Amino acid sequence: MTQGNVKLERSPYPYTGQVVIERAATQPNVCDARVKIELRNLGLYYENFKALEDINLHIMCNSITAIIGPSGCGKSTALRSLNRMNELIEGARVEGKVIMDGENIYERDYRVVRLRKRVGMVFQRPNPFPKSIYDNIAFGPRLFGVRERNILDCIIEESLRRAALWDEVKDKLRDSALTLSGGQQQRLCIARVLSVQPEVILLDEPCAALDPIATQRIEDLLSELKNEYTIVTVTHNMQQAARISDFTAFFMIENQGEPGRIVEFGETSKIFTNPDDERTEEYITGRFG
Amino acid sequence: MKAGRADRIATIVFWSIGLVSMAILAFIILEIFGRGLVTAVSPSFFAGQPATNQAGGGVGPMIVSSLYLAALTMLISLPVSIGAAIYMAEYAREGKFNNFIRFCLDSLATLPSIVFGIFGLTLFVVTFKWSYCLLAGAFTLALLNLPILLRGAEESIKQVPQTYREASMSLGANRWITIKKVVLPSAMPGVITGTVLPIGRIMGEAAAVIYTTGLFIRAIPLSPFDPAAPLAGYIWYAQTEATVPDYRQIVNGGAAILLILVFLINFSARRFARFYAKRKQLEVKL
Ligand SMILES: Nc1ncnc2c1ncn2[C@@H]1O[C@H](COP(=O)(O)OP(=O)(O)OP(=O)(O)O)[C@@H](O)[C@H]1O
Ligand SMILES: [Mg+2]
Numbered sequence: 001m002t003q004g005n006v007k008l009e010r011s012p013y014p015y016t017g018q019v020v021i022e023r024a025a026t027q028p029n030v031c032d033a034r035v036k037i038e039l040r041n042l043g044l045y046y047e048n049f050k051a052l053e054d055i056n057l058h059i060m061c062n063s064i065t066a067i068i069g070p071s072g073c074g075k076s077t078a079l080r081s082l083n084r085m086n087e088l089i090e091g092a093r094v095e096g097k098v099i100m101d102g103e104n105i106y107e108r109d110y111r112v113v114r115l116r117k118r119v120g121m122v123f124q125r126p127n128p129f130p131k132s133i134y135d136n137i138a139f140g141p142r143l144f145g146v147r148e149r150n151i152l153d154c155i156i157e158e159s160l161r162r163a164a165l166w167d168e169v170k171d172k173l174r175d176s177a178l179t180l181s182g183g184q185q186q187r188l189c190i191a192r193v194l195s196v197q198p199e200v201i202l203l204d205e206p207c208a209a210l211d212p213i214a215t216q217r218i219e220d221l222l223s224e225l226k227n228e229y230t231i232v233t234v235t236h237n238m239q240q241a242a243r244i245s246d247f248t249a250f251f252m253i254e255n256q257g258e259p260g261r262i263v264e265f266g267e268t269s270k271i272f273t274n275p276d277d278e279r280t281e282e283y284i285t286g287r288f289g
Numbered sequence: 290m291k292a293g294r295a296d297r298i299a300t301i302v303f304w305s306i307g308l309v310s311m312a313i314l315a316f317i318i319l320e321i322f323g324r325g326l327v328t329a330v331s332p333s334f335f336a337g338q339p340a341t342n343q344a345g346g347g348v349g350p351m352i353v354s355s356l357y358l359a360a361l362t363m364l365i366s367l368p369v370s371i372g373a374a375i376y377m378a379e380y381a382r383e384g385k386f387n388n389f390i391r392f393c394l395d396s397l398a399t400l401p402s403i404v405f406g407i408f409g410l411t412l413f414v415v416t417f418k419w420s421y422c423l424l425a426g427a428f429t430l431a432l433l434n435l436p437i438l439l440r441g442a443e444e445s446i447k448q449v450p451q452t453y454r455e456a457s458m459s460l461g462a463n464r465w466i467t468i469k470k471v472v473l474p475s476a477m478p479g480v481i482t483g484t485v486l487p488i489g490r491i492m493g494e495a496a497a498v499i500y501t502t503g504l505f506i507r508a509i510p511l512s513p514f515d516p517a518a519p520l521a522g523y524i525w526y527a528q529t530e531a532t533v534p535d536y537r538q539i540v541n542g543g544a545a546i547l548l549i550l551v552f553l554i555n556f557s558a559r560r561f562a563r564f565y566a567k568r569k570q571l572e573v574k575l
Binding site: 083085088090113114116117120121123125127128129130131139140143144189192193196 | 450453454456459461
């Protein structure tokens with residue numbers, strides 16, 4: 001299905017149509033080979049423990065960037081630093097810069113709320129609110145002042161359709177989101193992120209709690225969504241990284257107690273076929289074998 | 290073999306302990322109802338006016354006093370304790386100061402209620418010149434119940450999974466909106482069931498109310514500044530001071546009514562919490 005932008009522009013719904021126009025005016029959505037986010041010498045501390053050091057990374061528009069590496073090397077930490085979710089953790093401190101569309105998001109007067117609207121996040125465990133399916137997705141738009149019932153209805157249908165969940169839930173939008181299966185819940189969480197029309201979507205091992213079929217659906221979804229969004233995903237599944245991502249960053253901790261660093265970053269095809277660093281090769285092949 | 294036997298013995302022991310505590314409860318209930326239920330259910334008693342020196346007086350104004358007092362107390366203490374619990378669970382950094390507050394609250398919770406009674410008497414009744422009235426009693430009981438309510442609310446708020454907060458914040462909600470829209474609705478059933486114990490305590494409290502609300506009234510209290518005579522206090526008064534010949538009957542009937550009221554409140558609070566959870570589609574065990 002090559003819906004993507006085409007479908008959006010033909011969308012009969014006032015809300016999405018309006019957003020498309022707004023976006024086109026401010027920033028062309030399709031921006032091949034353009035850097036969306038740049039991490040410059042990013043370091044991150046939890047209290048006195050340094051979890052990340054010297055992270056330099058370019059995240060390209062309309063691509064999927066995969067972050068891989070052994071457990072505890074700081075993948076989730078790096079991901080959370082992209083929408084400042086690490087600020088919810090007491091004692092977390094950042095140094096360096098994260099530049100999105102030319103602005104450092106850690107600048108003192110940068111507005112976190114707007115940042116989080118632009119950079120949505122999907123978590124490892126599906127975490128729908130204990131509310132109805134409808135209210136789960138309406139949560140974001142309501143935050144930003146959308147009140148009209150018919151507009152909300154449109155957003156909800158649109159978001160659910162794009163998250164490939166609409167057909168399964170269209171008759172029970174008022175049911176609790178907690179009655180859905182794990183895979184459905186995760187797609188609901190993706191729909192919830194889509195509902196606020198973000199530019200970047202961060203996913204932290206989105207398929208870790210899912211079975212192969214649900215995983216397949218999410219992968220298809222991500223490949224489709226990348227036409228409109230910039231996607232960064234953490235994964236432990238090498239095949240998944242190889243299948244869906246355009247760029248791959250390999251994180252690692254050299255020695256116990258040291259911060260995580262980037263060993264290698266580049267196009268996925270290169271990382272997986274002909275990596276520069278032998279540690280990358282070891283990790284990838286170790287996981288394959 | 291041996292483990293199996295130990296297991297069997299443990300089962301029997303715990304089962305018996307459970308049975309004994311149930312038996313004690315049943316005994317108390319039967320004893321009180323046996324003595325007072327007949328009096329309690331007669332309209333001239335539960336709806337009647339109290340008498341001053343002849344037999345046949347009722348406890349109507351006292352029941353109203355008890356319910357009124359409980360409602361006023363909750364009205365005062367719930368917002369305060371929920372607010373403070375939000376602060377402690379969501380805003381305050383865990384550390385010395387928070388622990389110090391908890392220590393103070395726990396100490397407050399262990400103070401004998403007579404101390405609160407005397408405090409209420411000197412502050413509200415005398416210093417504020419409210420004289421004996423519902424409001425003085427309500428404030429006193431609010432102080433008395435603040436620790437339990439606050440700790441209960443704090444626990445309920447802390448039990449709301451962190452993932453809800455993360456989801457909300459990651460969508461761009463700020464802290465307050467997250468609390469209002471996500472955390473509080475999820476914590477509410479717990480908070481509601483957490484009020485059951487304090488309400489029971491308010492209804493049963495005699496020592497703190499006899500110094501603050503008054504002991505004997507004939508008119509049903511309407512304004513919060515009216516004097517009142519909550520049932521528990523009146524039972525104490527009838528037993529020790531009253532001049533009516535049928536004071537034993539009043540005491541027994543009053544005790545039965547008190548028990549019924551507490552059961553009813555307990556039951557309806559649970560039902561309400563469950564209803565609320567269901568309407569909000571929360572998954573909670575009650
Ligand atoms: N909230 C926290 N407080 C203190 N230290 C933390 C916190 N979260 C993570 N860390 C530490 O930071 C380091 C990186 O953690 P992180 O969760 O980013 O790893 P990860 O690569 O995502 O691991 P996994 O693959 O197991 O999810 C670990 O050493 C971890 O112990
Ligand atoms: Mg992780």
